[in-house]
Amino acid sequence: MLDDRVCRRVRAILWGLLAALPLACQSRRIPLYQDPMEHQKVERPPLALYEIDWWTPLVLPSAWEYLPREPAPPAADANGGRIIVLTHDKVARAVAMDDGRLEWSFTTHGPFTASALIHDGVVYVPGGDGTLYALEADSGQPLWSYDMGEPLVATPAFALGKVLAPTEDDAVVAVEARTGKLAWRYRREGTASFTVHGAAGPRIDGELAYIGFSDGALVALNVADGSVKWERALSTPGKQFLDVDTTPVLDAAGRLFAASYKDGIYAVERTTGLIQWHTARAGVTDLLIRGPVLFAAGDGEVEALMKENGRPLWRYALRAKAAGAPVAARGLIIAPTGEGLIFLDASNGKARSFWNPGKGVTASPLWSRSQLYVLSNLGFLYAMHLTGGGTAHRQ
Numbered sequence: 207m208l209d210d211r212v213c214r215r216v217r218a219i220l221w222g223l224l225a226a227l228p229l230a231c232q233s234r235r236i237p238l239y240q241d242p243m244e245h246q247k248v249e250r251p252p253l254a255l256y257e258i259d260w261w262t263p264l265v266l267p268s269a270w271e272y273l274p275r276e277p278a279p280p281a282a283d284a285n286g287g288r289i290i291v292l293t294h295d296k297v298a299r300a301v302a303m304d305d306g307r308l309e310w311s312f313t314t315h316g317p318f319t320a321s322a323l324i325h326d327g328v329v330y331v332p333g334g335d336g337t338l339y340a341l342e343a344d345s346g347q348p349l350w351s352y353d354m355g356e357p358l359v360a361t362p363a364f365a366l367g368k369v370l371a372p373t374e375d376d377a378v379v380a381v382e383a384r385t386g387k388l389a390w391r392y393r394r395e396g397t398a399s400f401t402v403h404g405a406a407g408p409r410i411d412g413e414l415a416y417i418g419f420s421d422g423a424l425v426a427l428n429v430a431d432g433s434v435k436w437e438r439a440l441s442t443p444g445k446q447f448l449d450v451d452t453t454p455v456l457d458a459a460g461r462l463f464a465a466s467y468k469d470g471i472y473a474v475e476r477t478t479g480l481i482q483w484h485t486a487r488a489g490v491t492d493l494l495i496r497g498p499v500l501f502a503a504g505d506g507e508v509e510a511l512m513k514e515n516g517r518p519l520w521r522y523a524l525r526a527k528a529a530g531a532p533v534a535a536r537g538l539i540i541a542p543t544g545e546g547l548i549f550l551d552a553s554n555g556k557a558r559s560f561w562n563p564g565k566g567v568t569a570s571p572l573w574s575r576s577q578l579y580v581l582s583n584l585g586f587l588y589a590m591h592l593t594g595g596g597t598a599h600r601q
Contacts, residue, residue, distance in 0.1 A: 265585025310346030332358035350386030418450025520555030536595030
């Protein structure tokens with residue numbers, strides 16, 4: 207076996223090579239355009255929709271990782287001009303938006319699966335080690351930490367001076383944002399059915415927090431004390447995959463949208479939980495609203511529906527692939543598929559381009575300050591600007 211000195215020397219060499227890559231490539235476009243469904247490289251993208259502004263390596267590669275995954279989406283501290291990136295090597299990092307420079311890092315005891323919450327100069331980090339960390343956004347210095355006792359698998363939310371953090375075992379824990387002291391805890395009873403990995407994040411609306419659980423329930427909780435305002439079953443009884451793992455979305459008309467993995471998409475009245483419409487479509491894991499359109503992503507496809515009534519507008523088939531949480535930017539719907547990003551025209555669902563930076567993209571990209579930030583499964587963070595857009599953007 208190699209001794210510690212040799213190991214440290216090898217690591218230093220690898221980091222030196224990785225650090226040199228952005229400098230070597232920052233002046234030219236990275237020619238990595240690929241349809242992740244076809245596995246065929248193309249020399250040029252179908253349309254020049256994007257260019258790479260900078261890219262920076264964050265995670266030291268491991269030779270024994272055959273299929274690395276980075277599931278936690280980047281988060282924007284737009285006021286501070288930085289991106290907060292949580293990676294599977296258990297490290298939280300702040301990266302400058304302008305040039306990819308590392309500002310600070312903070313090491314935890316578990317890999318991350320969800321993005322950070324940034325509020326009022328504080329970064330709230332949902333640790334895979336079961337700890338919620340509060341860090342100064344400017345320096346990464348710890349302010350407090352609270353041990354939840356269970357891995358945190360969804361992005362926290364801020365409401366009424368509290369941080370609400372979902373856990374892997376169907377609980378929501380609220381702690382005081384200033385002190386890190388426990389305010390309340392809400393837990394669903396466990397289910398004996400098979401469940402989908404992951405959990406929904408809370409959606410805040412005034413004094414209520416809406417959140418889904420693995421037993422198929424959508425629940426409205428009072429932020430003040432964690433009491434239940436209402437709950438609604440979105441899954442018919444069964445033995446597997448009842449989960450409501452979509453973070454709910456709201457529109458200005460007071461409609462709340464969530465999806466059951468088993469039974470499809472629901473629109474409910476936010477104050478009562480009464481169902482307004484339901485579209486049967488198994489496998490939905492993420493929802494996005496833009497204007498009058500509701501976009502849904504999950505197993506096998508990305509689709510667009512009229513949010514008023516659930517009427518389908520278009521569908522894009524991913525075959526055997528699954529799409530992660532999409533983002534909307536310049537008339538495009540951009541979704542990770544695990545093997546790369548797919549760029550769809552938001553108006554008609556036609557594929558405009560594909561991009562695979564190597565080993566694919568699992569985390570949802572981040573659209574902030576007119577740039578797209580992408581964390582690849584190899585642990586590289588990319589900043590891209592879009593040079594084109596969808597039909598709706600061009601009109």
